[in-house]
Amino acid sequence: MTDDVASEIAVEQAHVDRVHEELEKAGHRADVVQAEGLARGHIAKSAEVGMEEAAGLFERDALMFHAAKRRTALDTQYEGLVFGRLDLDHAMLREAAARANGHGGSGGAAGTEDAGGTDDAGGANGSGERQARPDDREVRYIGRLGVRDDDYEPLVIDWRAPAASAFYRATPAQPMGVLRRRVLRSRGATVIGIEDDLMVPEPPDDLVIVGDGALMAALTRTRGERMRDIVATIQAHQDEAIRASARGVTEITGGPGTGKTVVALHRAAYLLYSERRRFESGGILVVGPSGAYTAYIERVLPSLGEDSVTLRALGDVIDAMHAERLDPPEVARLKGSTRIRPLLSAAARGRVPGAPTELRVMVAGRAVRLEARALDRVRSQVLRQHQRNAATAVAQAALGEAAWASLGVTGERDAKAEFIDKWEDHLDVESFMEQWWPQVDPREVLLWLADPELVRRHARGAFSPADAELLAGSFTTALETGTWSVADVALVDDLAGRVGPVKEKEAEERGFYEIEEFDDLTQYGVTEVQPVNRPEREDTSHTRSADPRERLLAGRIGKPDDYAHVLVDEAQDLSPMQWRMIGLRGRTASWTVVGDAAQASWPDPDEATTAREEAYGRQVRQLFHMDTNYRNAREIFDYAAEVVRREVPDADIPQAVRETGIHPVEGSLGEDPMGSVREAVLHLLGEVDGSVAVITPSSYAARLAPLSELAHDGVDGRVQVVDPMSTKGLEYDATVVVDPREIVRESPGGVRVLYVALTRAAHRMTVLSAQEQEFARAR
Known part of the structure; x- marks a missing residue:
């Protein structure tokens, strides 16, 4: 963590601490109101209730209700209470209002409730950009509920309030007076990270920018007018996609590093705010390729309400299932194709x-x-x-x-x-x-197919004997390890629609003389003494059980939820069966779909396209294409592009606009892979301030896992050891790509997955091959 970032986090932590102090005061005030309510309308049981007493009872009930409601809000919103910050420039608002009035329109001043005069505050910076004066600025913190201090000044603005609208609606093309939009990530009351979006071409010198916003600022400052024009073009095109019509299907395509994911997530936030009633009640489902991905994007898309946005990895779409294990490519192809549906149908209808x-x-x-x-x-x-x-x-x-x-x-x-x-x-x-x-639990039906003979009988020639053995072997692996594969989840979803939810056995009627167990005494007018604010227990039954089969069948599978909007990222990786699973949850939904065919891990694009079209239905389509890579240094991206063009000559190759003059380093794993990788990692830790990822095929994963605990200059947690498929949608300051040939061999998408691995680094990349010269010639 750089000094600037640490300093900015300290500033935000101070404000969050102040907010939580006020939160404690608010809690005490709620307790006082509750106590006052209890004192109101106290009437002896034998007394006859008159008008005055009835009024006292009504006041008591009203006070108790509002106190309990406030206390519940304070208790449930404690986690991640403050998630956003806006730095506004009121002079920008006045200028926007003046322009709008001068042209007889109001579009430029939308949401500018602070617009007043037309005087210009601030001077020019020499490049035609106005620098905001500190006395023109305002800071607004956005959170789950509003909090004020003792002087009734707002410390946090409720995200639903009009004053918070710019947090969701501001874009570089229409900044709405916003200089910087900041997302705060917290654990409890501790700020653990920040991420900024820059809304102006050039920020004031005293405004620190962190994350992708910092990259935009650096691009603008270091490249002059030409780069400023490029950045403005990127931002304007992203803005069009963010604000596109909420109806139908919005597809966002583009190569690595073009900001597709960030655009899609900001679009989800914008839709939820602009059509709150529709999307808050119907919900938005965000589907990503892995658990690591969903954890990563939580910092980009702040929580917007209790049940508004549901984040799911492909292995977590069904509530009762969690899957991270990936099948070998040949098995994944069998499970992902719709050719497996007759087998599932026969199994669901067959003998138990x-x-x-x-x-x-x-x-x-x-x-x-x-x-x-x-x-x-x-x-x-x-x-x-x-x-x-x-x-x-x-x-x-x-x-x-x-x-x-x-x-x-x-x-x-x-x-x-x-x-x-x-x-x-x-x-x-x-x-x-x-x-x-x-x-029958639908998961049980799938486990029946661990019997190769049963697979052959139900398949009826759809699969060869060798394929039947592969499928049966994969379900045997599930039974042995107690873990599902990611591809299994879509199969269980298909089976759930065939067998239906498990019906709980009705409780037997008790005989007249049977002794009842008084589990719930309230029905008899008895109030039990219970502790207040008990945290809900997490269901860990699937982790406690030592039996693999019990872990596989833990929980209950219900009917799938239906959402108002579905956002799918890395869409090129979804198998036809996974498209069917997601489509079932978006039957009446609008869609935002993000992808790049050149990074696909699913080998049959035609079958996937057919399944995708079935999921969309007959809705209108709108397409946005991102063609500028601002994540990777040009030297890194040119290396990756050369690799993928070898097998995918029509790959969508964006233009990388940032140069460092530092080319990727190629090396050999040699006889001591651990030593070679460790040396490369230590070198990169000295070159960059942020994260370093070791992207490795499974054959090296166990040996290289200890590197995740590697520290440098007393700082740990900067190194991650990750498989290629789990890097989708993620980025790192530097990467070490281990054995490219093995990545191609074991990955379902072959060289396309290697392309993903080679485009994760923003600044530095080292490629270590088992046979360095052969890989160089293959490139």
């Missing part, structure tokens, strides 16, 4: 493994025997029109009809009615149904 294959029972004095073929026929008949878990009663009734038909009795209507009546309540029939037609 271990279920009885024959029914023998005496009903109404008649011996019933149904063989496996008759049972299969009943099951097939019921599942044509019903989900398995919702059809237990239907299946039992259909089985009763089949049982009566098997007796060969005709013309005895009363006898059949008696038989069916006995059948419905027969204990032996109920016992049989529990084994033959149990409630």
Whole structure:
């Protein structure tokens, strides 16, 4: 962490500390109001309630309600209370208002409630840009709820208030008086990070800019008018995408480093603010490629309400499942293709493994025997029109009809009615149904396919024997490790739609003389003494269990949520089955979709495109293309572009606008890979101030993992050891790319995934090959 960043964090921490002090005072005030409410309207039980007493009771109830509501707000909003800051220049607002009035319009002054006169404050900086005077500036902090000090001055503005609108609506093209927009990341009451967006071509000299905003400022300051024009063009084009119509499908494309992700996330924030009722009630789903990615973007897209924005990695789309493990490429292709759907359908409709294959029972004095073929026929008949878990009663009734038909009795209507009546309540029939037609978790159905013979039987020629072995082996791996793969989640989602939610068994009625356990005494007028503000316990049952199968089946899978807007980043990586999964959650949604085909890890773009179009439906489309790379130094990006063009000649290659004069370093892993990588990392730690990533294929991951604990000059936490797929959407100050050939070999997208790895570094990159000369020639 640089001194400037540490100093800025200290400034924000001081303000957050002050806010929390006021929060404590507000809590005490709420307690006082609650105590006063309890004192109001105190009436003896035997007293008759008159008008005066009734008024006292009403005052008491009102005070208690508002005190409890305020206390709940204070308690629940404590985490990440302050998440934003605006540095405003009122002279800019006055100038915007003057221009708008001069042209007879109001668009330029939208949201400028502070616009007053037309006088120009501040002088020129020699380049035609006005420098804001300190006395023209205002700082506004944005948070989950409003907080004022003892003088009733605002310390935090509620994000829903009009005065906070510029935090979501300001862009470089329409800054709304904002010089700098800052996002604060906190853990509890501690500020752990900041990220700035620069809203003006050149900031005042005393305004420190951190993050991508700092990059924009550096580009502008170091390159003069030409670079300022380029940056303004980038920002204007990004602004168009951010403010595009909320209807239909908005696609944002572009190569690495073009800011696609940041634009998409700011678009989500803008939509949520500009059409709050629609998107806050319907919700926005943000889907990214990995858990590391969703953790990273939380700093770009601040929390905007309790349930407004849902962040999900592809392995976390289903609430009861969490998956990070990646299948080998050949298995991932089988699971991701829609060719697997007939196999899933057959498994969902098939026999439950271990279920009885024959029914023998005496009903109404008649011996019933149904063989496996008759049972299969009943099951097939019921599942044509019903989900398995919702059809237990239907299946039992259909089985009763089949049982009566098997007796060969005709013309005895009363006898059949008696038989069916006995059948419905027969204990032996109920016992049989529990084994033959149990409630089935969709994850169980997938685990049935760990049997290669079952896969071959259900696949019906859709997969070769070798493919069947690969699929069965992957589910065996799940059972052995207690972990799902990311591709499994979409399969479970498909199966959940086929079998339906698991129905909980109804509680048995108690007999008259049975002793009840008083779990809840409130229904009997007894109030238990309980501690106040108990934190909710996190469900860790899936981590506590030592049994892998129990971990796989922990929790309950319910119906998928339906969202008002769906944002998909790294869309080129989604398999057709994953597109079906996301599409199910966006049936009535508008979409923002971000991607770059040259970075795709899914090998069949045509099949993925078909599934994507099905997810979109017939909605209108609008396309925005980002063509300027301002993340990577030109020397790094030229190296990466040369690699990807070898196999993807039509790759979308943006223009890198920043030069450092420092080219990537190529080296050899040699006989001691750990030593070679460690040496490269230590060198880079001395070259850059920020993060260094070791991007490694799985074959080296275990050996290189200790490097994540490597410290430099007493500072640790700067080194990350990460696999190529988990770097998607992320960036680092410097990277060490380990064994490019092995990355290509083990990755589902081959050289496209290597291209991702080679475009993660902003300033420095070292490439270490097992066979240096061969890789250089291949490039």
